Amino acid sequence: MDLRITGGFAPPGHNHRRCIVDAMDRAAQVCAARGARLTPQRRRVLELIWSSHKPVGAYGLIEQLSESGQQVAPPTVYRALDFLLANGLVHRIERLNAFVGCPEVEQDHAPQFLICGDCGDVAELREQSVEAAIAAGARSAGFVGWRASVEVVGVCPECAGGISP
Amino acid sequence: MDLRITGGFAPPGHNHRRCIVDAMDRAAQVCAARGARLTPQRRRVLELIWSSHKPVGAYGLIEQLSESGQQVAPPTVYRALDFLLANGLVHRIERLNAFVGCPEVEQDHAPQFLICGDCGDVAELREQSVEAAIAAGARSAGFVGWRASVEVVGVCPECAGGISP
DNA sequence: TCCAATACGTTATAGTATAACAAATAGTGT
DNA sequence: ACACTATTTGTTATACTATAACGTATTGGA
Ligand SMILES: [Zn+2]
Ligand SMILES: [Zn+2]
Ligand SMILES: [Zn+2]
Ligand SMILES: [Zn+2]
Numbered sequence: 001m002d003l004r005i006t007g008g009f010a011p012p013g014h015n016h017r018r019c020i021v022d023a024m025d026r027a028a029q030v031c032a033a034r035g036a037r038l039t040p041q042r043r044r045v046l047e048l049i050w051s052s053h054k055p056v057g058a059y060g061l062i063e064q065l066s067e068s069g070q071q072v073a074p075p076t077v078y079r080a081l082d083f084l085l086a087n088g089l090v091h092r093i094e095r096l097n098a099f100v101g102c103p104e105v106e107q108d109h110a111p112q113f114l115i116c117g118d119c120g121d122v123a124e125l126r127e128q129s130v131e132a133a134i135a136a137g138a139r140s141a142g143f144v145g146w147r148a149s150v151e152v153v154g155v156c157p158e159c160a161g162g163i164s165p
Numbered sequence: 166m167d168l169r170i171t172g173g174f175a176p177p178g179h180n181h182r183r184c185i186v187d188a189m190d191r192a193a194q195v196c197a198a199r200g201a202r203l204t205p206q207r208r209r210v211l212e213l214i215w216s217s218h219k220p221v222g223a224y225g226l227i228e229q230l231s232e233s234g235q236q237v238a239p240p241t242v243y244r245a246l247d248f249l250l251a252n253g254l255v256h257r258i259e260r261l262n263a264f265v266g267c268p269e270v271e272q273d274h275a276p277q278f279l280i281c282g283d284c285g286d287v288a289e290l291r292e293q294s295v296e297a298a299i300a301a302g303a304r305s306a307g308f309v310g311w312r313a314s315v316e317v318v319g320v321c322p323e324c325a326g327g328i329s330p
Numbered sequence: 331t332c333c334a335a336t337a338c339g340t341t342a343t344a345g346t347a348t349a350a351c352a353a354a355t356a357g358t359g360t
Numbered sequence: 361a362c363a364c365t366a367t368t369t370g371t372t373a374t375a376c377t378a379t380a381a382c383g384t385a386t387t388g389g390a
Contacts, residue, residue: 008306037387039337059376073340078378083337095259095314097346097377112299114308127302133294134277138317141173141288142326143279146319149260152303154311161307202356204368224345238371243347262346262377 009114009123009156010053019103023050026105027089036087045080046101049090054120055098093122095151100124110147116156123156174279174288174321175218184268188215191270192254201252210245211266214255219285220263258287260316265289275312281321288321 010019027046031038038046048064049056058077065072081099084090088108090099093115100113100122112125134148175184192211196203203211213229214221223242230237246264249255253273255264258280265278265287277290299313 009308037336041338057376058378074378075340075380076338079338094316112302114303114306114311116308123306123308125302125306127298129298130295130302133292133298134315134317137277137290137292137295138279138319141279141290142322143174143281143288143317143319144322144325146279146317148315148317150299150313150315151259152299152308152311152313154303154308157307157309160309202367206369222345223347239347240349240371241369244369 007123007125009116009121009158012158016052019053020047020050023089023101023103027087030087030089030105034087036083041076042080042083045077046084046089049084049099050101053100053122055093055096055100055115055122057096057098060098091124093151094149095153110149112150112152114156115151115153116159117153118155118159121156121158172288172290174281174286174323177323181217184218185212185215188254188266188268192252195252195254195270199252201248206241207245207248210242211249211254214249214264215266218265218287220258220261220265220280220287222261222263225263256289258316259314260318275314277315277317279321280316280318281324282318283320283324286321286323 010016024043024047027038027043030036044065045061048061058074058081061077061081062072062074065077081090084099085092088102088105091102091111091113092099093113096115103124104111104126109126110131112127112130114123114125116122130150131148134146134150138144138146175181189208189212192203192208195201209230210226213226223239223246226242226246227237227239230242246255249264250257253267253270256267256276256278257264258278261280268289269276269291274291275296277292277295279288279290281287295315296313299311299315303309303311
């Protein structure tokens with residue numbers, strides 16, 4: 001267990017508590033290194049996003065934040081999300097208007113997301129060949145200075161292999 | 166001019182009237198072939214989407230439809246869009262919540278979109294190598310039954326080569 | 331301590347999308 | 361032509377997503 005999750009889906013039996021702890025550690029480290037302030041608010045939002053491997057919407061976060069204590073308004077959570085996105089701690093899934101934690105926060109990247117339409121889990125891939133193929137297509141069209149988002153909807157191994165043959 | 170536009174950006178001097186006419190012809194043909202009803206409403210929405218190579222939002226369409234005559238409510242245009250999407254006559258750009266006409270309506274496909282962040286024009290690409298690379302990544306993750314959306318934001322050749330060096 | 335920058339709170343509003351139900355219209359068979 | 365059925369369209373209300381604008385509080389450094 002406790003396998004590295006980048007490159008595939010988190011195994012069903014994995015120690016997710018560890019995912020969270022590691023993510024928060026990496027976040028603290030990265031923010032300290034670049035002088036970014038990981039305030040309690042931002043920390044709390046990042047924890048909530050990492051509560052699973054499923055993308056979370058902004059209003060889902062607002063709801064969860066508002067449970068324990070005072071009401072939280074949209075700008076608060078959107079500002080936290082802006083910070084986390086700007087520092088590469090979370091990614092935005094465009095087609096879902098939702099956010100997932102990034103397991104590789106060291107350098108900036110534009111990964112491919114595998115989204116299970118069944119359970120909702122998301123895996124982050126970084127296939128060099130995908131970026132290379134896109135680069136070739138972009139070059140042939142004279143397209144420059146680009147950044148690609150790749151979102152793949154399908155069925156994860158767990159949902160596929162489980163019940164239905 | 167009058168070059169085929171699939172595979173790259175429409176040239177600046179091209180006869181866009183021809184783009185529209187061709188698109189409407191293809192739509193009529195496809196719908197007739199499969200017994201789908203291209204009603205005046207749907208036809209009008211498709212024409213508006215093809216009025217340029219820039220994606221159009223649903224509420225932009227509502228505004229344009231409401232100009233000439235009676236008020237049009239959201240469900241009307243969303244239903245037309247559902248029809249056009251279901252029949253592959255338009256594509257949805259997820260990151261823009263907007264829609265573009267499809268220049269290759271014959272068979273179902275999941276293309277790559279090049280989106281100029283400067284002028285807003287969109288080019289539809291169908292690089293086999295991109296799909297192959299994604300397929301390889303998906304296979305290695307045990308991901309099945311998938312469909313990918315690839316959206317690339319950058320600068321089109323016209324905006325890149327024109328004024329600024 | 332004072333200052334400037336950053337972060338947070340609050341209210342209102344913009345933008346995107348769908349639910350639910352009624353009315354009209356188009357195809358189908360008699 | 362007629363009734364019947366399915367599809368399309370109209371209408372109202374509402375849900376969901378995101379940002380503008382402005383004021384207050386906190387932070388970190390001169
Ligand atoms: Zn986990
Ligand atoms: Zn990442
Ligand atoms: Zn054109
Ligand atoms: Zn297409």
